Amino acid sequence: MSFLRKNILTLIPVMAALLPLPSHSETREVKIYAFGAKSGVVRIFGLNSEAAMKAAAEQINKAGGVTLGDGSKGKLVLEYLDDRCTAEEGINALRRIASSADGFVAVGPTCSNVAEPVFGILQKKVGDASDTGLQFPVYTDVAAKGGLASMSQWAFRNVPSEANMYKSLFDWIKTNHPEIKTIWGGVEKDFAHSNATFNVMKDFATKAGFEVKGQSEWLLADTTFSNQVREMRRGEADLVMISAHPFTTCGALKEMQRQGVKPKMLVGLTSSSSVETLQGCAAQAEGIIIPTSFAPVTDDARKAAQAMQAVGASMDLHNAAAWENIFTLKDLIEKAKIMAKPETIKEDRLKMRDALASMKESYGLLGKVGRTEDREAVKPFLFVQAKKGEWTVAYKPN
Amino acid sequence: MAWIDFLDLVQSIMDGVMFGATYSLIGIGFTLIFGVMHKINLSYAAASVGAAYLSLLIVSVAPTPIVYLIAALCGGVLGAVIYWVCFKFLPLNQSLATLMSTVGMLLVLEESIVHATAGMPQNYPAAFADVVFNVGPFVLRGDLLFVFLLGCAVMVALKYMLEKTKLGLATRAVAQQPIAAQICGMSVDKTNASTFIIAGFLGGTAGAMTGAAIGVLSPLITLPLTVKGLVVTVIGGLGSIPGAILAGLIVGGAESLFQFVRGVSERDIYVMLMLFVFLVFRPNGLFSVPGGRD
Numbered sequence: 158m159s160f161l162r163k164n165i166l167t168l169i170p171v172m173a174a175l176l177p178l179p180s181h182s183e184t185r186e187v188k189i190y191a192f193g194a195k196s197g198v199v200r201i202f203g204l205n206s207e208a209a210m211k212a213a214a215e216q217i218n219k220a221g222g223v224t225l226g227d228g229s230k231g232k233l234v235l236e237y238l239d240d241r242c243t244a245e246e247g248i249n250a251l252r253r254i255a256s257s258a259d260g261f262v263a264v265g266p267t268c269s270n271v272a273e274p275v276f277g278i279l280q281k282k283v284g285d286a287s288d289t290g291l292q293f294p295v296y297t298d299v300a301a302k303g304g305l306a307s308m309s310q311w312a313f314r315n316v317p318s319e320a321n322m323y324k325s326l327f328d329w330i331k332t333n334h335p336e337i338k339t340i341w342g343g344v345e346k347d348f349a350h351s352n353a354t355f356n357v358m359k360d361f362a363t364k365a366g367f368e369v370k371g372q373s374e375w376l377l378a379d380t381t382f383s384n385q386v387r388e389m390r391r392g393e394a395d396l397v398m399i400s401a402h403p404f405t406t407c408g409a410l411k412e413m414q415r416q417g418v419k420p421k422m423l424v425g426l427t428s429s430s431s432v433e434t435l436q437g438c439a440a441q442a443e444g445i446i447i448p449t450s451f452a453p454v455t456d457d458a459r460k461a462a463q464a465m466q467a468v469g470a471s472m473d474l475h476n477a478a479a480w481e482n483i484f485t486l487k488d489l490i491e492k493a494k495i496m497a498k499p500e501t502i503k504e505d506r507l508k509m510r511d512a513l514a515s516m517k518e519s520y521g522l523l524g525k526v527g528r529t530e531d532r533e534a535v536k537p538f539l540f541v542q543a544k545k546g547e548w549t550v551a552y553k554p555n
Numbered sequence: 556m557a558w559i560d561f562l563d564l565v566q567s568i569m570d571g572v573m574f575g576a577t578y579s580l581i582g583i584g585f586t587l588i589f590g591v592m593h594k595i596n597l598s599y600a601a602a603s604v605g606a607a608y609l610s611l612l613i614v615s616v617a618p619t620p621i622v623y624l625i626a627a628l629c630g631g632v633l634g635a636v637i638y639w640v641c642f643k644f645l646p647l648n649q650s651l652a653t654l655m656s657t658v659g660m661l662l663v664l665e666e667s668i669v670h671a672t673a674g675m676p677q678n679y680p681a682a683f684a685d686v687v688f689n690v691g692p693f694v695l696r697g698d699l700l701f702v703f704l705l706g707c708a709v710m711v712a713l714k715y716m717l718e719k720t721k722l723g724l725a726t727r728a729v730a731q732q733p734i735a736a737q738i739c740g741m742s743v744d745k746t747n748a749s750t751f752i753i754a755g756f757l758g759g760t761a762g763a764m765t766g767a768a769i770g771v772l773s774p775l776i777t778l779p780l781t782v783k784g785l786v787v788t789v790i791g792g793l794g795s796i797p798g799a800i801l802a803g804l805i806v807g808g809a810e811s812l813f814q815f816v817r818g819v820s821e822r823d824i825y826v827m828l829m830l831f832v833f834l835v836f837r838p839n840g841l842f843s844v845p846g847g848r849d
Contacts, residue, residue: 196666196669196670197666197669197674198669198674198773198774198775199674200669200670200673200674201673201674201675204673346819346820347820374818374819374820375819376819377775378775378776378778378779379779379819380574380577380765380768380769380776380779380780381570381571381574381768381769381811383566383567383570383571383574383811384567384570384811384814384815385819387563387566387567391559391563403675403676404676404771404773404775407676407678407770407771408769408770408771411769411770411771415684415687415696416694432675433675433676436675436676436677436678437675437676437677437678437771438676438678438770438771
């Protein structure tokens with residue numbers, strides 16, 4: 158007995174070694190990597206994307222997981238890397254993912270200024286031996302600046318086409334609000350997405366027959382908007398369109414209220430159709446119309462929004478795309494017979510790229526998402542309007 | 556130039572000068588610490604914004620003046636923490652040591668705000684937001700006028716404190732001759748800590764006033780406020796409180812003027828050029844503090 162007492166610590170590993178080994182589980186872990194801003198001033202994008210992807214993966218796992226190429230079942234596991242919305246961190250994150258033994262696809266990034274350089278390090282044309290760029294499929298959920306996926310055949314996106322959205326919006330305004338004839342613009346000049354989208358807005362507003370009388374410009378971190386709003390006031394336009402993110406959108410709207418600038422209609426940037434704008438300036442944003450690719454108007458969308466609420470987040474057009482991406486990837490893993498084993502990982506990456514490239518349409522919360530030749534999405538969208546501190550559906554064009 | 560353009564130009568300068576009152580408040584804090592310790596506290600503006608954020612904890616249950624008061628008190632607490640972490644145990648004769656520790660603190664504070672709020676802009680209550688004074692063809696914002704008057708009141712209070720109180724006497728003594736002050740029984744450590752608390756109190760007020768003037772708080776404003784605060788401190792004269800007030804108004808006005816004339820993308824270039832002009836032709840600023848004993 159005393160021998161046993163003295164040597165119990167030694168015996169534990171011996172006994173453990175003698176126990177029969179558990180049979181190798183049939184359910185394997187299938188790693189989905191993602192990257193985006195989880196720190197810095199746009200941290201909310203990364204947090205929301207990660208929450209949406211985790212919630213989607215959990216639903217898939219609860220429903221039995223994903224069937225792998227060898228017939229075994231896989232459980233989706235998400236690993237989200239922080240890029241701080243900076244190009245160098247984004248490139249670093251993707252290189253880390255590409256050097257892993259279990260990564261065969263990455264979802265991200267959240268910022269256009271990261272997506273552009275990240276896509277730049279990917280191989281341009283598949284199979285081009287002279288191009289030593291990274292051969293790794295990236296399926297973007299949030300970064301919205303138009304046309305970025307055309308940079309590489311390894312880049313795919315599930316972001317809405319802002320060109321389609323604003324074309325449709327200004328055509329709708331032209332038809333339904335004949336009293337609106339002139340427009341004044343407000344743009345956050347130093348943010349890639351805001352600046353690029355402003356040109357899109359201006360272009361389609363002009364094509365729809367509106368007179369764009371001028372524009373006021375400010376910077377992302379600006380704290381005073383009096384000059385810009387005074388220009389706006391002098392413009393006396395019927396409609397003011399603001400292409401800026403929530404902080405400066407709110408700053409400009411508050412200054413408009415101070416200076417008594419009350420246009421007949423307000424139009425905002427897609428990214429501002431979020432809870433951030435309402436948290437910052439619900440009263441001043443009252444009535445603003447924004448095109449978006451998400452609103453809880455279908456059964457799937459409502460369920461997804463509820464799943465997000467359950468984890469303390471809210472769903473918007475950006476994280477809705479993240480949610481959709483996980484369901485699309487699940488389908489593609491099964492279709493492309495991905496093995497998700499370290500020895501097949503290189504092959505899995507190519508299979509996944511080919512599967513993404515061959516998609517004619519994909520899963521969407523508002524309905525099927527079409528795909529274009531240059532690997533972009535054609536997403537259903539609608540127009541939402543801020544009313545009493547909430548986003549309500551103003552019109553659903555398709 | 557058409558008459559209406561001229562009116563707009565004058566109005567722009569007036570708006571800028573009024574908003575410059577927030578820069579003045581930040582500049583006072585920078586200059587107060589420099590005046591006493593001859594050190595730059597680069598985390599000052601971030602702490603000021605942080606204090607305003609902390610005051611949001613009671614925004615739903617307290618009236619606006621109490622929110623501002625809490626911001627000031629939180630600023631004082633943060634000031635003490637910054638002194639304790641970034642200055643107290645560091646070799647003060649190594650100027651880079653405290654500079655780097657306060658840069659670190661700036662980043663810590665900024666990222667803490669980002670983590671606490673996920674970077675989302677927060678509505679901040681304004682005082683006298685609906686008050687507007689019409690002076691001929693011009694408009695004066697009541698909230699900015701309030702900030703301006705508050706800045707003036709702070710200047711008077713600080714001047715009184717520095718010249719008429721024991722703490723003020725100790726502060727000036729430590730600033731001029733720390734060893735002699737110590738021999739006379741004054742605690743350098745306590746005096747420095749008090750200066751940080753007072754500067755923090757001002758910073759909290761400045762953060763609250765900045766939030767009130769914009770109407771929204773965001774971590775995005777910490778870096779621009781830090782840069783503006785430093786520019787104001789240099790132009791006003793390191794260590795000069797009236798200089799900080801005047802320089803804040805000048806920088807605010809100039810910024811608005813440059814924006815009106817050259818647009819938003821060139822505005823900051825001219826503000827920085829203005830700083831260089833001061834550094835070359837008047838390196839001690841508008842109101843440089845004379846060296847030696849007073």
